[in-house]
Amino acid sequence: MIVNGEGKRISLGRFGKKPYDVIIIGAGPAGISAAINAAVRKKRALILDSREPMGKIRKAREIKNYPGFPRATGEEVASALLCHPLEMGVEIRKAKVGEVVKGKNFMIYTEKDRVKARSLILAVGVTIAKKLPGEEELLGQGVSYCITCDGAVYSGEKVVVISESYEGEEEAKALVQDYGCAVTYVPLYEMEGPREFEILKCNPRALRARGKQVTVDFGDQKLLVRAVFLIKSVIPPASLIKGLKMEGKHIAVNKGMETSIPGMFAAGDCTGSPYQIAKAIGQGQIAALSAVKYLAALDAQKAEVKQ
Amino acid sequence: MSVISEGDTTALKEILAEEMRGEVTILLFVKIGDLSSEDARKLLEEVSSLSDKIKLQIYDFEKAQEVQKYGIARAPAVTLRGKRDYNIRYYGVPFEQEFETLIEWLIRVSKGSAELEENTMRALRELGEEKKLTVLVTYACPQCPLVAQLAMRFAMAGEKVRVDVIDIFEFPEVKEDFPVLISTPKVFVGSRTLTGSRGGNEASLLELIKTKEVTE
Numbered sequence: 001m002i003v004n005g006e007g008k009r010i011s012l013g014r015f016g017k018k019p020y021d022v023i024i025i026g027a028g029p030a031g032i033s034a035a036i037n038a039a040v041r042k043k044r045a046l047i048l049d050s051r052e053p054m055g056k057i058r059k060a061r062e063i064k065n066y067p068g069f070p071r072a073t074g075e076e077v078a079s080a081l082l083c084h085p086l087e088m089g090v091e092i093r094k095a096k097v098g099e100v101v102k103g104k105n106f107m108i109y110t111e112k113d114r115v116k117a118r119s120l121i122l123a124v125g126v127t128i129a130k131k132l133p134g135e136e137e138l139l140g141q142g143v144s145y146c147i148t149c150d151g152a153v154y155s156g157e158k159v160v161v162i163s164e165s166y167e168g169e170e171e172a173k174a175l176v177q178d179y180g181c182a183v184t185y186v187p188l189y190e191m192e193g194p195r196e197f198e199i200l201k202c203n204p205r206a207l208r209a210r211g212k213q214v215t216v217d218f219g220d221q222k223l224l225v226r227a228v229f230l231i232k233s234v235i236p237p238a239s240l241i242k243g244l245k246m247e248g249k250h251i252a253v254n255k256g257m258e259t260s261i262p263g264m265f266a267a268g269d270c271t272g273s274p275y276q277i278a279k280a281i282g283q284g285q286i287a288a289l290s291a292v293k294y295l296a297a298l299d300a301q302k303a304e305v306k307q
Numbered sequence: 308m309s310v311i312s313e314g315d316t317t318a319l320k321e322i323l324a325e326e327m328r329g330e331v332t333i334l335l336f337v338k339i340g341d342l343s344s345e346d347a348r349k350l351l352e353e354v355s356s357l358s359d360k361i362k363l364q365i366y367d368f369e370k371a372q373e374v375q376k377y378g379i380a381r382a383p384a385v386t387l388r389g390k391r392d393y394n395i396r397y398y399g400v401p402f403e404q405e406f407e408t409l410i411e412w413l414i415r416v417s418k419g420s421a422e423l424e425e426n427t428m429r430a431l432r433e434l435g436e437e438k439k440l441t442v443l444v445t446y447a448c449p450q451c452p453l454v455a456q457l458a459m460r461f462a463m464a465g466e467k468v469r470v471d472v473i474d475i476f477e478f479p480e481v482k483e484d485f486p487v488l489i490s491t492p493k494v495f496v497g498s499r500t501l502t503g504s505r506g507g508n509e510a511s512l513l514e515l516i517k518t519k520e521v522t523e
Contacts, residue, residue, distance in 0.1 A: 009310065009402065009403060010310060010311055010315065010350075010402060010403060010406035011403050011404050011406055011407060012315060012318065012319070012406070012407065012410075013404060013406070013407025013410075013452060014407060014411075015318070015319070015322050015407060015410055016318075098450075099450065099503075099504055101453065101504060101507070107453075109449045109450050109504075110449065111449075112447075112449065113404075113449055114404070114449045139490075139502065139503070140490045140493060140502025140503055141487045141489075141490070141502070142487075142490070143490070144490040146448070146450075146490075148447050148448065148449070149445055149447070149448035149449070149450065149451070149490065149491050149492075150445070150448075150489075150490045150491055152445045152447070152475060152476035152479070153445065153475045153476075153479070153482060153489055153490065153491060155476075155479055212486075212487070227490075
């Protein structure tokens with residue numbers, strides 16, 4: 001259990017470090033390309049991704065159409081791509097972005113912290129996440145995406161964690177160890193071995209409010225708990241930031257990879273097909289160069305105001 | 308060992324020297340022998356040493372007359388006084404993410420300015436009845452400062468607005484006072500509520516305050 005004062009520190013938040021010039025959400029080919037090009041233009045860049053970088057590409061047995069790498073395996077291409085920004089000193093941070101708020105800068109909320117950026121590039125790939133019936137209505141009322149925020153709220157209570165990936169296991173463990181919760185863990189992926197919590201391998205069908213509790217309906221059985229934590233691999237772009245224009249399931253962009261929100265750009269699969277590495281890399285470069293142009297315009301405005 | 312690192316102390320001294328205008332008194336209410344109260348005392352003593360403009364007064368929650376004067380419901384509790392009492396109470400210890408809220412609050416009180424949209428300022432000044440905003444947070448929640456800080460600015464703009472920011476980790480029993488299940492951040496005005504970062508949106512929060520409570 002967390003004891004008062006133990007391990008608690010302070011965060012300077014907006015009073016802390018200067019904002020990054022560019023934050024890139026997604027460490028796939030588009031995100032990597034954007035980071036490389038931002039770094040080449042001497043911009044301070046950070047990549048955020050909650051998943052294994054290049055996870056999709058690594059699974060490819062052979063990539064036949066990426067120029068300069070004939071008969072390369074997915075693993076070879078992925079490793080080569082990933083090394084490039086790291087060699088240039090670009091930081092890749094494992095963090096899941098839950099929300100973005102646009103003010104003077106972009107404030108990017110991850111599950112554990114906040115980071116600021118003057119411009120933002122979305123390279124989040126395509127998501128197929130579906131919401132459970134009842135999820136939206138109960139969000140904030142017994143349903144939460146954030147264990148860091150709400151774990152403490154349900155200390156010592158009976159809760160369910162529904163997770164799309166193994167990351168949820170660490171979160172469930174924290175609920176048990178730090179907050180003394182009785183956790184039922186529902187993995188929506190292949191999971192093996194015993195854990196510190198009860199595991200229920202069933203597909204949830206719906207969430208319903210029942211007084212100050214939530215019923216998780218699995219069809220043949222129901223669980224009545226105080227809170228349901230949903231651990232998603234990726235938050236869909238439209239849920240990340242208000243006002244982002246979509247075209248179907250893709251982010252609407254122009255030729256400069258600008259989105260409907262000034263200072264925010266998008267590249268790669270999240271902007272539409274073809275879902276190809278070469279195309280993603282090209283778009284990543286365009287997005288970065290557009291971001292650089294946007295930052296230059298911001299600096300020019302600032303200089304004008306000072307005069 | 309200090310709570311605020313040497314590097315952060317230097318940065319904060321510079322920020323406060325630049326941003327603070329008038330003097331601010333931190334009023335801290337503690338329970339003797341309570342670990343969280345001790346944490347709060349340690350943290351706020353360090354904060355008060357960051358600027359000559361910050362004074363710290365510590366009161367015993369069980370005995371001090373100021374408990375009634377400031378309407379303090381539980382301890383540890385923090386309130387700030389600048390030119391006046393802005394009717395903002397923080398229940399808990401502003402660690403981690405909520406530390407930003409404390410610094411922002413100090414600067415705003417020292418300036419005496421809410422810096423909201425003109426129509427929001429007018430609406431809050433002209434409120435006919437008292438409105439109490441309860442903001443539920445946890446100190447580790449990254450989105451909570453956005454909501455807590457906006458509610459504080461509302462209290463600074465309207466003398467009839469009272470704000471209680473309550474850290475649910477510190478006071479888990481408080482969640483039972485509300486008719487719905489809680490996740491943070493959450494703002495309540497009566498039984499009406501805003502969830503998540505929506506509570507950090509000026510127009511949404513103003514609408515929540517202005518909407519009449521429906522009683523059956």
